[in-house]
Amino acid sequence: MKYRRFGKTNRSLSVFSLGTMRCLASAEVAYHTLAQAVAAGINHLETAQGYGKSEQYLGEALQTGLGVPRSQLFITTKLVPTADATTMAQAIDQSLDRLKLDYLDGLAIHGLNTWEHLDWINAETGCMQAVRQAVAEGLVRHVGFSTHGALEVILATIATDLFEFVNLHYTYFFQRNAPAIAFAQAKDMGVFIISPADKGGLLYTPSETLEQLCQPFSPLELNYRFLLSDPRMTTLSVGAANASELALPLAAADRVEPLSPEEVAVFERLEDHQANALGNDRCSQCYACLPCPEGIHIPEVLRLRNLAIGYDMTQFGQYRYQMFENAGHWFPGNKGNRCTNCGDCLPRCPEALNIPALLRDTHERLNGKAGRRLWE
Incomplete structure (x- = not known):
């Protein structure tokens, strides 16, 4: 130790x-x-x-x-x-x-x-x-x-x-x-x-x-x-x-x-794989899209999408996505299906992502039974 x-x-x-x-x-x-x-x-x-x-x-x-x-x-x-x-x-x-x-x-x-x-x-x-x-x-x-x-x-x-x-x-x-x-x-x-x-x-x-x-x-x-x-x-x-x-x-x-060359190489492999898997739909997590008029935590929703598609971390994505609207200030934000297509976020996104479409896609992939904090 x-x-x-x-x-x-x-x-x-x-x-x-x-x-x-x-x-x-x-x-x-x-x-x-x-x-x-x-x-x-x-x-x-x-x-x-x-x-x-x-x-x-x-x-x-x-x-x-x-x-x-x-x-x-x-x-x-x-x-x-x-x-x-x-x-x-x-x-x-x-x-x-x-x-x-x-x-x-x-x-x-x-x-x-x-x-x-x-x-x-x-x-x-x-x-x-x-x-x-x-x-x-x-x-x-x-x-x-x-x-x-x-x-x-x-x-x-x-x-x-x-x-x-x-x-x-x-x-x-x-x-x-x-x-x-x-x-x-x-x-x-x-x-x-x-x-x-x-x-x-x-x-x-x-x-x-x-x-x-x-x-x-x-x-x-x-x-x-x-x-x-x-x-x-x-x-x-x-x-x-x-x-x-x-x-x-x-x-x-x-x-x-410090990280070994072999460990660094694996982290680089992870980055490359996610970038290739997501293509032009990858959210860079810049947070420029916030605030959302509907209270959607857009970057966190899209981070979970990045992980689900990039690394098949769907189980983790579902676990965390289901916390939205159920855990108060411990995990704030509304789910992606709350999007009204107002377009407020679109001009702020440096990647020009179709954020409303990605929010709907994430909801379809990850929504399920509501989750809560463990001790609740």
Whole structure:
């Protein structure tokens, strides 16, 4: 296991962190998963108040003992932003009680996704007043935020200088947040990558096309290498449901060197294949088409189309597309069938894409049963 400095926290974290959102089958399963992760060298254990019994199970495991001193672990929980300090203070106390801890190493504002959330953060009587008080009392040592929001919201949140680390999405198949990674580094913030295997492309179960294109590597291995070869990435989340799911990520836990020529060649092959498969219908993800009068998240819809056609990542595309209109600010935007052919986006597209037609095509390919956040 390799370790990296978590930005201005000055703590050294393992390059993989155990996210406990899926360790919910039972207290016993959670304990064995946590114990094996710690035995393998993972020292960052992350949960959230919204993850069912996750805090409770983690607290029980810590009481039982995970084989290392408490001081060697970095325990983070996440709490949703609130408009008032009292609600946040109560939430902090509740998390400490569930976790059976005297202090949190990390507290992340969970899902700082909208401009309204940012207003709450900046308000003098908002939730950060309670967070600052908790830091002053020694209940919280380091403060960060997690986000599924737009790049502009992420950049504005980093610019507040209120946070020491950021949890965000960034993978080979989703590089929109690259400017946020750079800004976080400039601010000496720790960078925690959310769900690079699952939301990064369902890479535990890749399509046959993607598997063949990535040979002699696996798609999951390549995505981990894409991230770990970049020293700005402190740690990647592993959302194991049980101890057996730790094996694949841990196999890459010491591979933080620059990309090899062979790995670079595979990434070039992936780019060429997608470009050829999509031809003139490939969306470059410039985001110039937004805003859409019908609230369609055009770039994300077309990104999922790019992946479905380019790499046969249809299962992943359906999984994510079905979140539209069903997950609120966690995955904002309407589905492609909401398009009214108003043409507002057409003159803004540098590729001159027939966006209304592509939106309809994506909807036909990917629409299905509505999806929701896992803990819902």
